[in-house]
Amino acid sequence: MYDRALLALDGLRGNLKERSVHYNSEMDKKLDAEVKLLRDVRRGIDSDEFTFFIQPRCDINTGKIISGEALVRWNHRERGFVSPGEFIPVLEKSGLTLIVDQLIWEKVIAWQGKRIKDGDECIPVSINLTRADLFSIDVKKTLKDLCEKYKVPRRLIMIEISDKTYNDVDKEILAMIKEISDAGFPLIIDGFGSGYSSMIMLQAVQPEVITFNMKVLNDEEGHITKAAVILHTVANCVQVMDIPLIVKMVETDEHEQYLKKFGCRYAQGYHYYKPMDVSSLEKIIKVRENVDYSGIKGWLEEANEEPEEPETSVIENSKGKNFFREIVDIRRQVRRKVGAE
Template sequence: MSVDIAVENENLKNKLNAYEEIIKKHEIDSLTELYSRQKFFSEIRRTLDADSDKRFIFMRFDIDHFQLINSFFGLEEGDKLLQYLAFKMRQFSLILPSCILGRIEGDIFGLCCQLNVSLNILQAMMQQNIQSFVGGYRADYELRIIIGIYPIEDNSMAVESIYSKAVLASKKCKESATGGYFAFYDESMSETIVKNQRITNQMNVALKENQFEVVLQPKCHLQTGKLIGAEALVRWKHPENGYLPPSEFIPVFEKNGFISKLDEYVWDKACAYIRSWIDSGLDLVPVSVNVSRYDLRNQSLPSKFAQMLDKYGIPAKYLHLEITESAYMEDAQVIIQEVQRLKDIGLHIEMDDFGTAYSSLNMLNEMPIDTLKLDMSFIRNYEKSPGKDVILSFVVKLANALNLGVIAEGIETKEQAAYLFSLGCSTGQGYYFSKPISKQDFDIFAVQSAAVISA
């Protein structure tokens, strides 16, 4: 049986071409024509090994809120945006030596290049050129590209580890209050991850072992100093590290969802404190507790509070709920409905941190609240900013016109207390009156406050 060499060669050639197409599909992203993740990482590995004596830098690009763009403008528009970003990255790579580009996944892109300038110069280059990534595409939405940058310190490091450090830099950029476009990795980011994980690992045991202490900060009449109420706050008395500041663990709990368990623990303690005053025959003052935006998503929240009030046999008017102004900014109408359900069972609602989220003043009349709690930035800066005193006076008058109570927090001096009282605000809290104190010390404070007033 004879074999046609020409036919066999043609068949072999076709098979090789088919294999090449398969390999190409795995190595090249069809939408952007950049390297795929696997090929991108392997090219970085090859380059780092070939030039082990040279310094390189890795940049991770992603489009902030890309899913919203897909939702509002459609998937086709989203694809066009990804192609636009790939085009801009190619342009940007022209000024960078030994540059490798890739689409890692979704709207996440990577760039690895030789670092032949100082980090200060690179930062200046980024600041000059970053606008080219965000300008000129569409005028009907703001495009923000997040860039996490890791200057590679060891060329033998695994590419996945290099990428992970750029991810941490991206997270820092996204969480930045200044809304920057890029951030460089530093070791503190890894330390923060480790610390946050340690907090997460210990939180359930801490709750079970009552390591969380609920303290009370007095609310007082600004002129007389008479005790009017209290705010319940939480402190973590760690068995090894002592007291941890709330700023260290509350943000972690808000991210992992544990905040709802901790809030419920604080609510229960606050109710127990009120019950103890009833049993001791002491004068009652209301205690305010914080309710987070995460708590408000719980449909059973009103019944949970009703059961707690019933458990301790205390009137609803003695439990005040503090809800931050910013919570109302997310799906305002839904939040308003949920807060109204809480108000319907007799709970007193305070809007906390008023003045930080810039809510519409017109909405105040719609919101089911009883009291405005002025943010401490109002109090501390009123005498430093010429317009702040006018705004402060207006807010107090507006609250009074709407039959809302006003509480000022962060009062540190006698002069601040007197000034606020002159504006029509009669209640406040802050270190001028007392720092947050234990339940035992608060009971003493209450007795002393009553003694001073009666005298």
């Protein structure tokens, strides 16, 4: 009786809408399935069944790949590839995320190292860090050692910090993240604008890239809602700070049109490329026209790339100055004041 009550109570965790719950036999079935999956996960770790796919990130103006994100995948020996939505919660609940994360980090860095050894050019690839990683191991030392082992420049390994990692504005976490960034690993703040914590992160560290998730703007049918003003606001904010913005989960022409409307340049999603194994990615980036190895550029760098603006975008004031250039100057002044320059 007591065990069943605990099992029912476990189903309430994180659910703020319900105040009570009743036990039913389906809960036992769910628990049995989780236990079996956990056994399979442990065996999968021992059997090296966990690998990574990479989802490219693109310049929407050219369609060229500028970087990628490494995503964990589980190739089950009997079931084939298991949905991340099925096994990742089990990893998190069991504490095995730390082990799998380190496996993926090494595989990503080893792959980059092999390409360098073979004389191939590399795109920067981001790996994900969790709170468990930061509190359980010396992440900075682990990554430095791996880069040294496989002779990979740190600039090619981008560190992606999700809002789940820093959402309680923990000063200790911010200090650890800053140390990793200061060691030469480019920092990505994932899910920017999802809460107050995003602003705290910007005060503590200077990220190379910020991402915004398109799904927060979609209605149930995947169409953009009036909440698109959020994306517009985020785009304006990072423009002033001169931090490149990558919009994730771009899946339709409608999504892309909104990005262009708000001046966004970089995107990631099924509209461009789905996550793929490294052999498939290598076939794509082997064609040089598919890749921009100059990487992600800041807003000011983009402005300085173009010596002259098209006539349709030039607004002259009474002194005849280019209004666009004045905006650039204002951004530089703001960045100096907040210590970004």
